[in-house]
Amino acid sequence: MGQDPGNYREALRECRADEAEGADIMMVKPAGAYLDVIRLLRDNTTLPVSAYQVGVATLTYPAAPKALTVCEVAKSQQRSALTAP
Numbered sequence: 001m002g003q004d005p006g007n008y009r010e011a012l013r014e015c016r017a018d019e020a021e022g023a024d025i026m027m028v029k030p031a032g033a034y035l036d037v038i039r040l041l042r043d044n045t046t047l048p049v050s051a052y053q054v055g056v057a058t059l060t061y062p063a064a065p066k067a068l069t070v071c072e073v074a075k076s077q078q079r080s081a082l083t084a085p
Helices: 010-020 032-044 067-077
Strands: 026-028 049-051
Touching: 010 032, 026 032, 032 049, 032 067
Parallel strands: 026 049
Antiparallel strands: none
């Protein structure tokens, strides 16, 4: 059973538990739906925060009209305070 997507407090508890267990990085996935959680983690941990979104990690430079949407998603992830690639 996974985390409740509507409960950001659970994500913060999991973050603290992961830190206590020796995590090296915080990973949020899917990134697009959890930009608020990315920001919450960034404000509450000293670990690097990274995120994964299908389609974004594989496309670096826009090469087609659909790529604009991918670029916008990547920019929104940057604004949410990701600290790791």
